Amino acid sequence: MSAYKMISIPEAQDIVLSHTQPLGAVTVGLAGALGRVLSEDVRAPDSLPPFPASIKDGYAVVAADGCGEFPVIGESRAGQLDDVPVRPGTVAYITTGAPVPPGADAVVQVEDTEALPPGEGEGEGEGEGEGEGGQRRVRIAKAARPGQDIRPVGSDITEGDIVLRAGELVGVAEVGILATVGAVQLRVHATPKVAVLSTGDEVVDPATRPLGPGQIRDANRSMLLAAAARGGAGEVVDLGVARDTPGHLEGCLAAAIDQRVDVLITSGGVSMGDRDLIKPLLQRQGTIHFGRVRMKPGKPLTFATLSLPQQGGRQMLVFGLPGNPVSSFVCFHLVVLPALRKMAGWAHPALRRVAARLTSPLRLDPERPEYHRATLQWSTVPPGTPAAAAAAAEPPPPAAAAPSPAPLAACELWAVSTGNQISSRLLSARSANALLEIPCAEGVLPAGSLVSALLIDDLGCMPVPAGGVAATPGF
Ligand SMILES: Nc1nc2c(c(=O)[nH]1)N[C@H]1C(S)=C(S)[C@@H](COP(=O)(O)OP(=O)(O)OC[C@H]3O[C@@H](n4cnc5c(N)ncnc54)[C@H](O)[C@@H]3O)O[C@H]1N2
Ligand code: MOO
Numbered sequence: 001m002s003a004y005k006m007i008s009i010p011e012a013q014d015i016v017l018s019h020t021q022p023l024g025a026v027t028v029g030l031a032g033a034l035g036r037v038l039s040e041d042v043r044a045p046d047s048l049p050p051f052p053a054s055i056k057d058g059y060a061v062v063a064a065d066g067c068g069e070f071p072v073i074g075e076s077r078a079g080q081l082d083d084v085p086v087r088p089g090t091v092a093y094i095t096t097g098a099p100v101p102p103g104a105d106a107v108v109q110v111e112d113t114e115a116l117p118p119g120e121g122e123g124e125g126e127g128e129g130e131g132e133g134g135q136r137r138v139r140i141a142k143a144a145r146p147g148q149d150i151r152p153v154g155s156d157i158t159e160g161d162i163v164l165r166a167g168e169l170v171g172v173a174e175v176g177i178l179a180t181v182g183a184v185q186l187r188v189h190a191t192p193k194v195a196v197l198s199t200g201d202e203v204v205d206p207a208t209r210p211l212g213p214g215q216i217r218d219a220n221r222s223m224l225l226a227a228a229a230r231g232g233a234g235e236v237v238d239l240g241v242a243r244d245t246p247g248h249l250e251g252c253l254a255a256a257i258d259q260r261v262d263v264l265i266t267s268g269g270v271s272m273g274d275r276d277l278i279k280p281l282l283q284r285q286g287t288i289h290f291g292r293v294r295m296k297p298g299k300p301l302t303f304a305t306l307s308l309p310q311q312g313g314r315q316m317l318v319f320g321l322p323g324n325p326v327s328s329f330v331c332f333h334l335v336v337l338p339a340l341r342k343m344a345g346w347a348h349p350a351l352r353r354v355a356a357r358l359t360s361p362l363r364l365d366p367e368r369p370e371y372h373r374a375t376l377q378w379s380t381v382p383p384g385t386p387a388a389a390a391a392a393a394e395p396p397p398p399a400a401a402a403p404s405p406a407p408l409a410a411c412e413l414w415a416v417s418t419g420n421q422i423s424s425r426l427l428s429a430r431s432a433n434a435l436l437e438i439p440c441a442e443g444v445l446p447a448g449s450l451v452s453a454l455l456i457d458d459l460g461c462m463p464v465p466a467g468g469v470a471a472t473p474g475f
Helices: 009-018 172-180 220-230 246-258 278-285 325-343 386-393
Strands: 006-008 025-029 058-061 068-077 091-094 106-109 113-115 136-140 162-164 185-189 193-199 235-242 263-267 287-290 292-294 302-308 314-321 353-358 370-379 412-417 434-438 450-455
Touching: 006 009, 009 287, 009 292, 009 302, 009 325, 058 068, 058 136, 091 136, 162 172, 193 220, 193 246, 220 235, 220 263, 220 325, 235 246, 246 278, 246 314, 263 325, 278 287, 278 302, 278 314, 314 325, 325 370, 325 434, 353 370, 353 434, 370 450, 412 450
Parallel strands: 006 292, 068 091, 193 235, 193 263, 263 314, 353 412
Antiparallel strands: 025 185, 058 091, 058 106, 068 136, 113 136, 287 302, 302 314, 353 450, 370 412, 370 434, 434 450
16 A cells, blocks of 8 residues: 555646745846746837838838929938938938938838939939939839838837736747847846756666666656756756665765755656655655656656755755656656746746547546647648548649648647557657646547647647648638
């Protein structure tokens, strides 16, 4: 009998998040802002554009002048302005992004004008568009309305506006916005320092070849270090492999404490065997909040906190993940990743959920809900099925014609199982971008059933339908 009560995964997630606090603020430069969560609002110190700016290459005009021939009395180029006012009956040459000169209230794009050739207008015998005394002239062929092709001051950003709020995640566009408003030093949440430790006498370095009797290569440490780095850890610490002795394991825990990590992730040694030493160690040194979770895979998942009086009473989180590589992978995404995100300041750290249809039937587990690894695919027909094979076998379009795009309304997200889900088979996580939340019940879930899918990756490994998907139905 296990000493630990079996709890549900939502309970486990709530317990972990209730023991996890956002880390304090630190200052980073713009180059270090990507992927961080702002801890303060960012305001614009000035307006954009800071001056009325032309949207087109053309001529700055007085709109009321309408069409006709006009002298070009100056130029306004981006970054360089002739400070000559445009009076009624005159125009100024202007480039995209340049300040509209005083007096002008519209821009006429160059396509709606004609530089007057020699012999026309006043400037016979001189260069194209140039009149007497070198004065360029132009014909405005299309009347402008006031304000045409001008971005007024502050039309993109108004001075004092909050352009990004505390709690927002800085992505690529946000880096550009920060640069736009000159925010080159930013207050963001600190990111957690995460250590990873494998356990087990059979576990050897991945470089080991050939394997000795009873040995297996350490898959979990590299995988969890990568997962922590991608999951937003500020620093990752490789603690190696703990041997199956209480003394060595304790030494590894001490190393994590000495290195002041915020989170320790161990794998292996949490089940019921006499060499499963993680739970007894955590019980001695901290508080175990749960030690069994109703989930497949990942049942012996363990979570503890250590309060460290020798380090000012700070708290360290410890996740004891099961040794089976898939169990470690699934537990990391369901329980550890939300904690790392919350520490890094995410307001909504849970995995995102979408709906998808099964392409094949799934046998249900009557004891535990299953987190079935799958690749989501956006398609009109269930991928990998006879219907998809029939669609693929249709005669190819004529050589010159591209395959026609699928109509948007006919597409759905299909969940393609990654095959045998035994928790030792890490290939069941290969190219998986979702964990299907398969309820615990008797029987079989038929193909075509709608299931909820937790996204564990961007959709970068989602296959692309031939011909793409049309943006508008029937377009
Ligand atoms: N009597 C019971 N036995 C087991 C139970 C149970 O409830 N009662 N639960 C099973 C379940 S479910 C799981 S999951 C495993 C988890 O066991 P541990 O966390 O104690 O893990 P280990 O025994 O150390 O290893 C399990 C398996 O994974 C391999 N492993 C371990 N570390 C690594 C690594 N770093 N890289 C690759 N593979 C690793 C290890 O060699 C074992 O094959 O317990 C069941 N048993
Ligand atoms: O729960 Mo264990 O993770 O089935 O293999």
